[in-house]
Amino acid sequence: MRVMNPIARFDLAFSLFCLQHRFNHQVALMSRAVSHTGDGHLYVVIALVAYLMDADAGKVFVLCGLSAFLIELPIYWALKNSFKRRRPPELSSQLISFITPSDRYSLPSGHTAAGFLMATIISQFYPQLTPIAFGWAGLIGLSRILLGVHFITDVVIGVALGIGCAELAMNLVGV
Incomplete structure (x- = not known):
């Protein structure tokens, strides 16, 4: 567990930096709005728009x-319940x-995984939307730190989980 000590210290220091400033309540208001876009409802809207724009490509999307x-989702729940990392x-x-987070444990960030x-x-x-899509996903991850519910490593692992699962799914579907 010695390897984890520097990571835990970095996580704590980064969270303190992000949360202990005089504007933290104002930042939290903005972060709450950004985080809310990662709750899941917007993904349904995106899928619907993709389908309505082009039914054939939309079905594959x-x-x-x-x-x-x-x-x-099963990997996310397995990781959460295996690591049982407490929240900041x-x-x-x-x-x-x-x-108030929707579940008990911190690692990985599910909002970040879903966003990425x-x-x-x-x-x-839609390659032309790449900067917007990844910028939005990055803001979701950052918002989870600024809201005090995740450490930076929770978010980093969420990024890897989200990208990895998307790549695997696209390979399985044949995209």
């Missing part, structure tokens, strides 16, 4: 998205959370 989430405020009384999963699929089907 939806199939890739559903397949990716079918791969990602539970590990340091100096840290606060601006929202969608960004990866969007970028495959």
Whole structure:
């Protein structure tokens, strides 16, 4: 476990940097709005728009998205319940959370995984939207840190999980 100590110290230091400033409440308001876009409802809207724009490509887009989430969700839950990493405020009384998370554990960030999963699929089907899609996914990940519910390594692992599951799903679908 010695390897984890420097990572845990970095996580704590980064969270303190992100949460202990005089504008943290204003930042949290913006972060809450960004984080909300990663709750899942927007993914359905994106899939619907893709289907309505071009039914044939939209069907493949939806199939890739559903397949990716079918791969990602069990892995996400297995990781959460294996690592059982406590959330930032539970590990340091100096840290606060601006929202109540939907589950108990911190690693990985599910919002980040889902955001990067969608960004990866969007970028495959609509390459011109790549900067917007990945920028949006990155903001979702950052918002989770700024809301005090995740450490940076939770977000990094969420990024890897989301991209990896999307790539696997697209390969399985044949895209």
